Amino acid sequence: MRITVLQCFLVCLFAGVSWAVDGRAQSALTQKVTLDIQNQDVKKVLKELEKQTNIKFVFSSRLIQSDRKATIKVTNTQLASVLDQLLKPLQLSYKISEDLIVIKPDKTPVKVSDLEQPEVAPGAVQTVDRTLRGTVKDEAGVALPGVSIVLKGTQTGTSSDEKGAFSLTVPNGETTLIFSFVGFLSREIIVNEGQTEVDVALKVDDKALEEVVVVGYGTQKKESLTGAISTVTSKDIERVHGGSTVSSGLAGKIPGVTFRMPDGRPGASANVQIRNMGNPLFVIDGIQQDAGQFNNISPNDIESITVLKDASAAIYGVRAANGVVVVTTKRGKNGTKNTVNIDAYTGWQNWSRFPNVVNDSYQWMLGRAEAEMNQYGKTSITPAELEKYKAGTEPGYQTFNWKDFIIKKNAPLYSLNMNMTGGSDRISYYISATHLKQFAVLGREFTFKRTNIQSNVDAKITDRLKLGVQINGRIENRDQPGIPGGDDYWLPRFAILRNRPFERPYANDNPDYLNDIKHNETNWAYNNKKLGGYWTEYWRVLQTNFTGEYTIPGIKGLVAKGMYSYYIADRVMNGHEYTYEAYTYNPTEDTYTVTGGSTNPWRERGTKKVMRNVYQGQLNYNNTFGKHTVGATFVAERQEEQVQEQWVHAVPKTNVLPLIYFPTMDTYNDSEFELARIGYIGRANYDYAGKYYLELSARRDASWKFAPDRRVGTFPSASVGWRITEEKFVKDLLGSRSILDDLKFRASYGILGDDNILFNNDPNNPLSPYAYLPGYNYNQGNVILSGNAVVTSRDKGQIINNISWFKSKITDIGADFSLLGTKVTGSVDYFYRLRTGLLGRKYDLLVPSELGYSLPEENVNSDRSKAGKVH
Secondary structure, eight states: OOOOOOHHHHHHHHHHHHHHHHHHHHHHHHHHHEEEEEEEEHHHHHHHHHHHOEEEEEOOOOHHHTSEEEEEEEEEEEHHHHHHHGGGGTTTTEEETEEEEEEEEEESOOOHHHHOOOOTTTTTTOOOEEEEEEEEEESSSSSSOOOOOEESSSSSSEEEESSEEEEEEEESSSEEEEEEEETOOEEEEEEOOOOEEEEEOOOBBBBHHHOEEETTTTEEEEEEOSSSSSEHHHHTTTOOOSSSGGGGGGGTTTTTTEOOOOOOOOTTOOEETTOOOOOOOEEETTEOOHHHHHSSGGGGGGGEEEEEESGGGGOOOOOOOTTTEEEEEOOOOEEEEEEEEEEEEEEEEEEEEOOOOOOOHHHHHHHHHHHHHHHHHHOSHHHHHHHHHHHHSSSSOOOOHHHHHHOSSEEEEEEEEEEEEEEOOSSEEEEEEEEEEEEEETTTEOOOOOOOOEEEEEOOSSEEEEEEEEEEEEEEEEEEEETTTTTTTTTHHHHHHHHHHTOOSSSSOOTSSSOOSSSSOOTTTTTTTTTTTEEEEEEEEEEEEEEEEEEOOOOOEEEEEEEEEEEEEEEEEEEEEEEEEEEEEETTEEEEEEEEEEEOOOOEEEEEEEEHHHHHEEEEEEEEEEEEEEEEEEEEEEEEEEEEEEEEEEEOSSSSOOOOOGGGGEEEEEEEEEEEEEEEEEEEEETTTTTTEEEEEEEEEETTSSSGOOOEEEEEEEEEEEEEGGGGGHHHHHTTTSEEEEEEEEEEEEEEEOOOOOOGOOOOSSSOOOSSSSSSEEEEEEETTEEEEEEEEEEESSOOOOOOOOOEEEEEEEEEEEEEETEEEEEHHHHHHHHEEEEESSSOOOGGGGOOOOOEEEEEEEEEEEEEEOO
């Protein structure tokens, strides 16, 4: 074989190139690096190596499983040595080409001896993944399936099987595993280097019993409650978007409380009743509020809702006879990171049911003919006419479906909330904003919009002094057509039932001419802002609370609290009902004739301003002496409220001018209303060894509604509890494998007051705070005297000075239980309420009719109710 000069040259050339490449690769592997990485992904380690060298790594994340964790610590060590320490334990190999290193799985198994041989740089810590196996059981030794096992600080984890066994790959070295399971306390287990097995026992989580529940003017552990109290938390509230208000999304969530929606109009609220006793009292962040304020809180801002259903409500005294709903809004927590949460929701609404009406002209007229025959023995409807209705082809004999015309399916509901929360060791905060918009199934012109803001800031000024500021505000708007003849939302629903199938919305089906059906208020073609008019309502509400808390030195457990609350609400309502024309079509002449409509326009404007001040001073004491825990609360509270309201009516000259002028105004009503209440509250608690509980409380209230000698009412209550499962004989009887975790018997009795005095149960006819004074009522009409208009007054009649508080005497006997590691909880209750002092007239006295007065109503009637509940 001959070797030419050219071949020799090429051999030398390629050898030189090969030597040069190999030299560059060797040079790259001798670069020095420094790493100190703890439990990070392999790919993150490689990126750090790229930063310290001129090397680029090429690999498939899936093939090399680059999310596996590694720990490595080296100082000024060659890259080749670092790669061996990093990759060999992971059964990976590498190949270098110039400044590229390709990493791939090692096809040949790595021997144990090979893992021990590589030179370890000074200060280096090797990482080797290992398989850890074990079992998880409860304290009684019963296997727990479905336990979550997670490597702390990572997303790596697994769960136990039906035998409680698990297997998890973890890095070598000391690691920490987190074991968690519903109904059990989570545990962190440290796994030592080289350990391959671990067995864990989890303890039952009693936090459901230790959960803190907000009660009247304070909090208590759930295990120590002695009253009939139910709680729902933010976790349950945020799962349901049931409507635009709080009450519309609570149905079925609180035992013993009913929520009934009167209708589905935008912004509608449910009527809330506790044990069907009547309208409850609402308390929001310690301040008594009305149902409107409760319903229009943003559900995203609520931390918990607690319902006091028995004598436990007596501590709120006035207005608490029908139970109390206590709402607590969210607050920030000290020592937590700043967090931003966004919750967006879109939904569509439809009627679930509505009566089906006759939508066939022939069937309707046939039924009418039969009804006339049955009633009068004859009918004006001829067989020929019935045949025309049956054919349904001629104008005037066709069928029209009013339900399909009125209902607009899939009405949207939008909600967007953004909140920020966090806290340092001194200051915590929660700030939230929510916007909601709801449309009606009756058309897109019926809308409700609300914007909420919530700001809760707490500051620890000193080790003893804490201050807080809460701001809650909202703007809500209701916008809809304004139609004469009644409730604008009720009329279209009534139209579906009332309008006859042969009546049509437009004359000759021409949309330029409203058909005169003789009851045009239910003609849906007229029920819009273009033809009918408009009605709008705006509420602007601001609630501010300023709180202070001071731990008094020298007496352990003694804390003084104070609160000042200012509330202002402003309402503006505008309504304008237009004049309009309705037509009848003449087919013979092909003309449209005005035969109906309205020439009587209506323009109204109403304003209302509510201002409320609340002052609270509170002393709390709580201390433990061995097995004895003693607590006491004293509260002084004062409420002042002022309401100003005006209403104006005018007859405008045109539909397009919304302004109200004095010449067109015919009515101006002005009213002002003030109220004041003051109360003193005392409560004492005693707990022995977490087994026996006693609570005594009393409230003394004074109401401005009654005569001076009847204003004051005192409302006491008492309750006891016995956690029988804490008794030794019961523990011995149940044993360690019992499914019963906790059983508590309780009983309560209390007297609650109610100053909501309504004559004939009419909300528009309450007891006047001046009814006990003789005098005259002003503005009772007008007369002309000597050519001048004079506003008249009328004698008030018999004074009412013998009416005082309604009283509700409530007895409740019940039991609370929890099973299966508190995964199942429930209550059993027997409830009895006796109401006394209800209004009525005596019948054993006769008053001469010549006197002109009847006997006044007095507190002479009573009623009672009782029930048993399991929930």
